[in-house]
Amino acid sequence: MLEITEGSMAVAEAVRLCRPQVVSAYPITPQTHIVEALAEMVANGKLDADYITVESEFSALSACLGASAAGSRTYSATTSQGLALMYEVCFNVAGMRLPIVMTIANRAMGAPLSIWNDQQDSISLRDSGWLQFYAEDNQEATDLHYIAYKVAENPAVQLPAMVCFDGFILSHTYEPVDMISQEDADKYLPKFSPKERLDAADPISFGMYATPEYYLEFRYEIDKAVKEAAVAIRAAGAEFGKMFGRDYSALVEGYQLEDAETVIVAMGSICGTVKDTIDEMRKEGKKVGLLKIRVFRPFPSEDVAKALKGAKHVAVLDKNISLGAKGATALEVKDALYGSGIPVYDYIIGLGGRDVRKKDIREVVALAEKGKGDQFIGLRKEVL
Amino acid sequence: MADKSCELFDAGHRACGGCGAALAARLMLKAAGPESIVVSSTGCMEVFSTPYPETAWKVPWIHSLFENASAVASGIESSLKKQGRKEKVIVMAGDGATFDIGMLCISGAFERGHDITYICYDNEAYMNTGIQRSGATPYDASTTTSPAGSQSFGNKRPKKDMPAILAAHGSPYVATASIAYPNDLLQKVEKALNTVGPTYVQIHVPCCTGWGFEGEQTIAIAKLAIETGLWVNYEMVDGKVTKAKKVVRKPVEEYLKTQKRFRHLFKPKRQDAEIEAIQALADKNAEKYGIDIKIAKKE
Numbered sequence: 001m002l003e004i005t006e007g008s009m010a011v012a013e014a015v016r017l018c019r020p021q022v023v024s025a026y027p028i029t030p031q032t033h034i035v036e037a038l039a040e041m042v043a044n045g046k047l048d049a050d051y052i053t054v055e056s057e058f059s060a061l062s063a064c065l066g067a068s069a070a071g072s073r074t075y076s077a078t079t080s081q082g083l084a085l086m087y088e089v090c091f092n093v094a095g096m097r098l099p100i101v102m103t104i105a106n107r108a109m110g111a112p113l114s115i116w117n118d119q120q121d122s123i124s125l126r127d128s129g130w131l132q133f134y135a136e137d138n139q140e141a142t143d144l145h146y147i148a149y150k151v152a153e154n155p156a157v158q159l160p161a162m163v164c165f166d167g168f169i170l171s172h173t174y175e176p177v178d179m180i181s182q183e184d185a186d187k188y189l190p191k192f193s194p195k196e197r198l199d200a201a202d203p204i205s206f207g208m209y210a211t212p213e214y215y216l217e218f219r220y221e222i223d224k225a226v227k228e229a230a231v232a233i234r235a236a237g238a239e240f241g242k243m244f245g246r247d248y249s250a251l252v253e254g255y256q257l258e259d260a261e262t263v264i265v266a267m268g269s270i271c272g273t274v275k276d277t278i279d280e281m282r283k284e285g286k287k288v289g290l291l292k293i294r295v296f297r298p299f300p301s302e303d304v305a306k307a308l309k310g311a312k313h314v315a316v317l318d319k320n321i322s323l324g325a326k327g328a329t330a331l332e333v334k335d336a337l338y339g340s341g342i343p344v345y346d347y348i349i350g351l352g353g354r355d356v357r358k359k360d361i362r363e364v365v366a367l368a369e370k371g372k373g374d375q376f377i378g379l380r381k382e383v384l
Numbered sequence: 385m386a387d388k389s390c391e392l393f394d395a396g397h398r399a400c401g402g403c404g405a406a407l408a409a410r411l412m413l414k415a416a417g418p419e420s421i422v423v424s425s426t427g428c429m430e431v432f433s434t435p436y437p438e439t440a441w442k443v444p445w446i447h448s449l450f451e452n453a454s455a456v457a458s459g460i461e462s463s464l465k466k467q468g469r470k471e472k473v474i475v476m477a478g479d480g481a482t483f484d485i486g487m488l489c490i491s492g493a494f495e496r497g498h499d500i501t502y503i504c505y506d507n508e509a510y511m512n513t514g515i516q517r518s519g520a521t522p523y524d525a526s527t528t529t530s531p532a533g534s535q536s537f538g539n540k541r542p543k544k545d546m547p548a549i550l551a552a553h554g555s556p557y558v559a560t561a562s563i564a565y566p567n568d569l570l571q572k573v574e575k576a577l578n579t580v581g582p583t584y585v586q587i588h589v590p591c592c593t594g595w596g597f598e599g600e601q602t603i604a605i606a607k608l609a610i611e612t613g614l615w616v617n618y619e620m621v622d623g624k625v626t627k628a629k630k631v632v633r634k635p636v637e638e639y640l641k642t643q644k645r646f647r648h649l650f651k652p653k654r655q656d657a658e659i660e661a662i663q664a665l666a667d668k669n670a671e672k673y674g675i676d677i678k679i680a681k682k683e
Contacts, residue, residue, distance in 0.1 A: 021463060021466040021467070022459060022462050022463050022466065024458075024459065024462075048466075049466070050462040050463075050465060050466050052458055052459065052462055052496070053496065054455065054458070054492055054496075055488060055489075055491065055492030055495070056488060056489075056492070058451075058452065058455070058488070058489070059452065059455035059458070059488070059489050059492050059493075062448060062449070062452035062455030062456050062458075062459065062489065063455050063456065063458045063459035063462065064459055065448055065452075065456055065459060066423070066446070066448075066455070066456035066457060066458065066459025066460040066461075066462075066463070067459035067460060067462055067463035068459075068463075069446055069456075069459075069460065070421070070459070070460045070463035070464055070467075070469075071463060071467065072462075072463035072466060072467065074459070074463075088449055089448070089449065089452065092448050092449055096448075198421050198444040198445075198446060198460060199444055199471075200418055200419045200420065200421065200443065200444060200471045202444075203418075203441070203442060203443050203444045203445070204444060204445075205434055205439040205441055205444075205445045205446070205447075206444075206445065206446040206447070207446050207447040207448055208434035208435070208436040208437075208439060208447065209430065209431055209434060209435060209436060209447075210436045211435060211436070214436050214437070
């Protein structure tokens, strides 16, 4: 049923439909609306979960870790500094192969303090072993939660997943969102029944330490699981499409790609602005297209290489930067296109909530076509 | 009642001979029994008991990080509640994980009132990383980060009063125990487990490697700590001390002399002022908990 609702409310409703047994989160802007909504659902008996009101994000994810290991479906949400405070726990959750799902309302990292959007927070956790999904709009943000649980809990995957959507730009925006029914959600997402859990009837040890004789193999297996999760993502996305008409089987999505000479690569809500700009430029006869990355971990290198095969210029928009190097997406795209001879230019854009306008996208296209890149877009030179 | 014949902490772990913490784990599990889930912090016990693929734990056991055991336990308790399961949730953490780095998490878990029992095995320093001082290290103990030297007598601060902090959180049952008094320890752990809400038992566990004594002396030294009043075994119910073990006190130096960590108080020369300061701490304990047995002198 189509409802006009705030992004955070839509996400909270999707989480409710996924029936987590334990929710643990700590308030932080701009994620707060989601967890407030969930707390209200618990208070009114609409969600049969234990909501643990922790004293920090660090404990939020630690409590989820315990609850997940004990056999419950768990949920948390955070952003920015809160995610940074979870850093240590994130690696631990992935290492213990616990299928926790967490929403990230993407926000910049301080200092300077900024409550506004970019994707530095979740990108900085790209090496932690979590699957990472990025949503373009609130429909996608909502749907990705069902898919995230389905993939994370798949016995062949057993990994945690982050569903990332841009703070404020999506989290606080009202859009029409089609919500599925509880009955359909239950059909799509069966009950969580892990093969192993903390259970007195069958005692096992979780989180033991590994000597150099074993550690390397543990890491190999996690890496393999993250990479192979692509198969489960495709299957879960296709099944979702079959049931609800919105197909998420692809890890990347093209827009006006077929004959595009200049291709923009982007992630998240910025893709909407890029699509509008492409529509305008197409009318002017410019052969411009978009490759949207929906899944950043596992990174779909082969899909990216295939999609960009015919491009003359590739312009990557990064709402993050690995300081001293480049944006994270550009580094991945360059790796994917290595040896192809296709030039890849990186543009750092929209950090800390700086508005990204259609004219910025036009500027990026013009720069890429001139062979200029690896730079910030929209710098206010007068304050430098 | 605790089944004393029950052995859920297996032999073959890698603790030092004479490790007080290993004994505490074994005793604790006798009181807890098999319907338990144990959460360990990073530390000696985690390392000596679970080198993959071996484990000494015959109950379900989990280790996540150094500082988050109480938050992990909160999540487990919450999950069990939703599943209608009845296992007891027990944290087993060292003093560094409890007094220092885990303070945020333990405060949160106790304030929220989870039904968990937190057991701190207190060996009074960071032993796993090589004997560095913690908030539980006693006054004047020499550790690798509070070494005694020409300008220092070792650790400059007395031990943090962790049981009082947790009692102030509204914990219904807080107790201290010692491996030198196993029956008392078993009873306290059992009582903590059978009390609804977050409960705390802090167990004094001498560390032969960290404190500097021979492994066969562990129990004797634990006993001396009680007999000198430097460690008091007591119980607090709803924030009030209801019971404390009474002793005929011995002078503190009988305890201090047994351990290398206090050797600088006697060699190269005896430091009377420092020994007096430590005696004053024991006297304060004795007064606070009323542990002195007064022997009536015969005329």
